[in-house]
Amino acid sequence: MKSVTRSLRILEAVARHQPVTVGELTKLFGLPKSTVQRTLVTLNEAGWLRANRRDTTRWEIGARVLAVRPAALQGSSLFAAAREPMIRLRDRVNETIHLSVPDALHSMVVVDRVDCDHPVRTFHTIGDTSPLHATATGHAILAHLPRREVDEFATGTFEGYGEDTITDAEELRTELQRVRERGYAVNHNQYLQGICAIAAPVLDGDGVPLAAVAVSLPDSRFEPGRLAELGRLVTETAAEITARHLR
Amino acid sequence: MKSVTRSLRILEAVARHQPVTVGELTKLFGLPKSTVQRTLVTLNEAGWLRANRRDTTRWEIGARVLAVRPAALQGSSLFAAAREPMIRLRDRVNETIHLSVPDALHSMVVVDRVDCDHPVRTFHTIGDTSPLHATATGHAILAHLPRREVDEFATGTFEGYGEDTITDAEELRTELQRVRERGYAVNHNQYLQGICAIAAPVLDGDGVPLAAVAVSLPDSRFEPGRLAELGRLVTETAAEITARHLR
């Protein structure tokens, strides 16, 4: 279904570049103007796009999309349960806090964020994705997946993003064992350079990992001496979210 | 573009009923199974859907959609700015707090929510829509729109949802004048029966209304004597969000 795939790509492009004009999108995709235009009108009629208030030839995402939420966040549950513990954690450590959920395609997606007030801080937008095998949140999830699923995932080697990335399946498995023992996962420059994160999983009633909370901070502020305390706080926060979510 | 429109409808249906099977969707739409199936596969390939973890014949929304956010919430700005003041407001009044933004088609969409802990409380999910002319948040927005736009909107009569709904355009205009004078809007059973709300607008630098914060409570707990104080608190909260958002 070519037209559907293309429409969704265009929708995503509008989201990234909003408010955006027809012409900008045609340059972006190299498609005929009429094709892009027709797609935009269709998306608008369906209620997913709307014209910008100030410049009606620019398009932006309508609020309608908010009714379409990932299963992991359905109802209020997880999202609402996580918010206040995350804020409290931020107040304790004054670093950026993320909530991420696993998605298909071996990636984690940032679902919520609470900022710290340092002038220099890590930056991920809601919706950003990162690889399961090279992030603290990913490891926190993997560590609590059934053995079978991990084996399915961890075969051969993974993509590397720097010299610290774990690219070997066997190495990943031993790291996951450490994560289980400590209760939290740590990432030193495995994915993005200059960024560290400490993460712990949020589980459902059956022990299935639903999401992970992470403290994320620039390398420059990371002190090994703080690790144990940060780990403990993140783990407690994750446990509190789990408890609230089940209630 | 029939296939695009249909795919979006199916996507919305999946969001409402997830995790859902092909068969359930065919019943819902009265379409041939193969058509629905093909659509689901396409949406999945585009990364918008994924198979449920436990039952792989059930479909649910993938986390990809989170990267597609309404213009009103772009970046972190409004959404992040609103969160903490909303929580503080909830702590003060112990009632449910909503943040809503106007959408095309004369409706307000709930963008965020902070719950109170009363056993009986109002319930709106993120993404829920309600009519501009019959809600406190809608009035808060309309009251700060340029005269020209209000005139365009307020022509003839509006749909009524009960005996308290303002259905006359002229009557709405005088109500909006009162809202401007008081600084906040009040809704007594105008839309949903048994629910009251008090709302104030969040403005951008040019005075354009971007969103509205509301305290929402069941009729049974509403005391006229509290109104002035609730109104003041909501107005202060909206002003604080505005200030944080501009910063």
Add this chain to the structure above:
DNA sequence: CATGGCGTTCCACAATACGGCATGAAGGGG
């Protein structure tokens, strides 16, 4: 007044999505 860039509309063609049907797998009842 000419020009270029823009968003928008039109239309004949052919690529593409449609949907009836067939298949295969899974569960339930006799």
Add this chain to the structure above:
DNA sequence: CCCCTTCATGCCGTATTGTGGAACGCCATG
């Protein structure tokens, strides 16, 4: 144990539907 239903999924000829080049109208600029 086998039949029978129910379900998800794959196939394929047909005609519906989306395609994209071209033309239009609008606006700002030289």
